[in-house]
Amino acid sequence: MVYVIKVGGNVIDNPVLLEQFLADFAQIKGKKILIHGGGKIATRIGDKLGIKANYVDGRRITDAETIDVVTMVYGGLVNKQIVAKLQSKGCNAIGLTGADANIIPASKRPVKEIDYGFVGDVVAGELNVSAVKLLLDAGLTPVFSPLTHDGKGQILNTNADTIASSLAIALSGSYEVRLIYCFEKKGVLRDAADDDSVINLINRDIYQTLLAAGVLTDGILPKLQNAFNAIESGVKEVLIGHADDVRKNTTDAVAGTLIC
Amino acid sequence: MVYVIKVGGNVIDNPVLLEQFLADFAQIKGKKILIHGGGKIATRIGDKLGIKANYVDGRRITDAETIDVVTMVYGGLVNKQIVAKLQSKGCNAIGLTGADANIIPASKRPVKEIDYGFVGDVVAGELNVSAVKLLLDAGLTPVFSPLTHDGKGQILNTNADTIASSLAIALSGSYEVRLIYCFEKKGVLRDAADDDSVINLINRDIYQTLLAAGVLTDGILPKLQNAFNAIESGVKEVLIGHADDVRKNTTDAVAGTLIC
Numbered sequence: 001m002v003y004v005i006k007v008g009g010n011v012i013d014n015p016v017l018l019e020q021f022l023a024d025f026a027q028i029k030g031k032k033i034l035i036h037g038g039g040k041i042a043t044r045i046g047d048k049l050g051i052k053a054n055y056v057d058g059r060r061i062t063d064a065e066t067i068d069v070v071t072m073v074y075g076g077l078v079n080k081q082i083v084a085k086l087q088s089k090g091c092n093a094i095g096l097t098g099a100d101a102n103i104i105p106a107s108k109r110p111v112k113e114i115d116y117g118f119v120g121d122v123v124a125g126e127l128n129v130s131a132v133k134l135l136l137d138a139g140l141t142p143v144f145s146p147l148t149h150d151g152k153g154q155i156l157n158t159n160a161d162t163i164a165s166s167l168a169i170a171l172s173g174s175y176e177v178r179l180i181y182c183f184e185k186k187g188v189l190r191d192a193a194d195d196d197s198v199i200n201l202i203n204r205d206i207y208q209t210l211l212a213a214g215v216l217t218d219g220i221l222p223k224l225q226n227a228f229n230a231i232e233s234g235v236k237e238v239l240i241g242h243a244d245d246v247r248k249n250t251t252d253a254v255a256g257t258l259i260c
Numbered sequence: 261m262v263y264v265i266k267v268g269g270n271v272i273d274n275p276v277l278l279e280q281f282l283a284d285f286a287q288i289k290g291k292k293i294l295i296h297g298g299g300k301i302a303t304r305i306g307d308k309l310g311i312k313a314n315y316v317d318g319r320r321i322t323d324a325e326t327i328d329v330v331t332m333v334y335g336g337l338v339n340k341q342i343v344a345k346l347q348s349k350g351c352n353a354i355g356l357t358g359a360d361a362n363i364i365p366a367s368k369r370p371v372k373e374i375d376y377g378f379v380g381d382v383v384a385g386e387l388n389v390s391a392v393k394l395l396l397d398a399g400l401t402p403v404f405s406p407l408t409h410d411g412k413g414q415i416l417n418t419n420a421d422t423i424a425s426s427l428a429i430a431l432s433g434s435y436e437v438r439l440i441y442c443f444e445k446k447g448v449l450r451d452a453a454d455d456d457s458v459i460n461l462i463n464r465d466i467y468q469t470l471l472a473a474g475v476l477t478d479g480i481l482p483k484l485q486n487a488f489n490a491i492e493s494g495v496k497e498v499l500i501g502h503a504d505d506v507r508k509n510t511t512d513a514v515a516g517t518l519i520c
Contacts, residue, residue, distance in 0.1 A: 045332075048309050068337060072305075076336020077328060080407065080415055084359045088413035094361045094391075099344045100354040101400055131354075134398050140361055140391070147340065153348035155340055 001236075002136065002175040003032040003250050006164035007182045011243045012039035012078055021182070022082065024247045026089035031136045031175065032250075033167060034093075035144045036082060037160040042073040062117035062157040071097075071155050074145040082143055093141045098122075098148035099155060101131035104163060106148035106156050120148040120156025122163065127170035136175075165226040165235075172234035178250070179235050181223055182243040187257035188224070192217055201258050204228065227259040261496075262396065262435040263292040263510050266424035267442045271503045272299035272338055281442070282342065284507045286349035291396045291435070292510075293427060294353075295404045296342060297420040302333040316374050322417045327378035331357075331415050334405040342403055353401045358382075358408035359415060361391035364423060366408035366416050380408040380416025382423065387430035396435075425486040425495075432494035438510070439495050441483055442503040447517035448484070452477055461518050464488065487519040 005025065011017045025034060043053060046069045054061040062070070079095040086093035098104025098120075104127055106120030135142050144167070146160035161181065168179040187198035188210075202210070207224060210216050216224065220240075227238040239249050241256020248255045265285065271277045285294060303313060306329045314321040322330070339355040346353035358364025358380075364387055366380030395402050404427070406420035421441065428439040447458035448470075462470070467484060470476050476484065480500075487498040499509050501516020508515045 045309070049305070050308070071340050072332035072336040074336070075340045076332040076334070080331050080335045080357055080359060083357070084409045084415050085413045087359055087362050087409060088411060092362060094356070095359070096354070097340055097343070099340060099347055102347050102352060131398070131400070134394065138391070138394050149344045149347060151348060153345045155344050 001030060002171055002177050003028060003030070003180060004035070004164055004168040004171065004177055005032060005180045005182060005246060006035040006160055007037065007243055007246075008160070008184070009037040009039035010184045011182070012036055013041065017243065019085070021243050021246065022085050023089055026086055026091035028247060028250045033132070033136070033142045033144065034082070035146070035160050035164040035167065036078060038070060038074045038146055039078065041078065042070050045069060045073055056114050059114070059116065061115070062119050064118070067118040067155060067157060070157050071147060075147050075155075079143060079145040086141065086143065091141050092139060093143045094135060095143045095145070097145050097155070098158065098163065101128055102151070103128045103131050104148045104158070104166065105151055106158055108150055108154070108156060118154065118156050120150065120158040122148060122158060122166045124166065124169070127166060129170045129174065132167065132171060133174055159222075161223055161226050165230040168230050168235045169233040172236070176236045178237040178239065179227070179230050180246065180249050181227070181238070181240045182246050183240070184242070186242045186245070186255065187240055188216070188220055190215060199257050201260065203260050224259070231259055261290060262431055262437050263288060263290070263440060264295070264424055264428040264431065264437055265292060265440045265442060265506060266295040266420055267297065267503055267506075268420070268444070269297040269299035270444045271442070272296055273301065277503065278342075279345070281503050281506065282345050283349055286346055286351035288507060288510045293392070293396070293402045293404065294342070295406070295420050295424040295427065296334075296338060298330060298334045298338065298406055301338065302330050305329060305333055319374070319376065321375070322377040322379050324378070327415060327417060330417050331407060335407050335415075339403060339405040346401065346403065351401050352399060353403045354395060355403045355405070357405050357415070358418065358423065361388055362411070363388045363391050364408045364418070364426065365411055366418055368410055368414070368416060378414065378416050380410065380418040382408060382418060382426045384426065384429070387426060389430045389434065392427065392431060393434055419482075421483055421486050425490040428490050428495045429493040432496070437495045438497040438499065439487070439490050440506065440509050441487070441498070441500045442506050443500070444502070446502045446505070446515065447500055448476070448480055450475055459517050461520065463520050484519070491519055
């Protein structure tokens, strides 16, 4: 089994949560991969550098200055600090972007109504699985920042959830894969206001019912779409749960929401 | 033969020189490793972020804010841009720091007269050679930024020349290694004012003579010390030459100064 684990920006931004999460992650036995989101630190550093964040329809545009900032912050500061911390906890981490070893080729999102700038859509089916296998089989733990490249020399900004599902799918040809999305809730909630209303299991039918009932929030929908895409593309199990439950979610006694 | 090639900040800082250098580097056949210096961009970004550079006796102090900046800039921006560019030129690069895969353990320099801050001295003999071999033997080209770690969770700033010689020495147990220092001169000069006064060969005797004659400048002395240390520790050949001559220096018709 390979655990492909994505942890979000809320953990990255909080040193206490991050420390605890990495301590838990380091103790997970067996082959594992971590994908981290960016967090708000890129925005803070961008602000200090005088780079204005541009939004269109609520979505951040990755212009030339912004891609440099996220390359620095996600690919450098956040990624390497995580690697150094994992090393100190006995986890032999190796920090990567999708450009490294050409692991995640992407294409710059085509301009339609909106020009998102240097945003990369993963080229499914072209991931360099052999490089990831090489590292995993050598006992290394790849740690990915949410960056890809276009093969023409340009780094691109790519959604961390998508990177996680793309890696999980690519590896499912070689291993049994459990994809775990860690976030700030205990799972997919039946009632957004009630943190304990976790739905333990969601399949396509239940998903349609929840969708029709308007229970699913904007935040959780892309995660569920990524999850179903992963399941339908060969990933054995997908879990959506709290970052605090990451170790539990690598056992049989899972917490959170199981997608199947 | 493995080529361990260090390129300095003057090339990193100049997009035209960097493009040409990477085009040349990408065409070098066989196993190769690139170590890049930081360049002045970290200082520029540090200035913009309002971080004052502290110098003692002309040496930059790496305080807590500065180590974050160099981690971002060297480990993220510079390293990942080089990787993406090399990928576009057909070179399967993988960007690393010494923290990744625990390849270069270091210890924080002890405070004597001066506290250099988060500066790491490489722990010779403890490099994780097997990880580097794994990558090289798989046809990957490791690209190192000048960062190490202390094994306790802290990234450290380490001189790129020293990282290059440490990697060359560590690999010399498994491969024949040629260590190539690329900089802005054609080699070690007999007359600092005459760019064509390259000394083609320096051994210990010649080194002592040049030293006594006061021919060697402050800039070249640490390179020569690293070079002799490498030669005396098992590295087959060390070359000091111009970045423009990097391809030539991976052939038998070397340009620059050969240390033996």
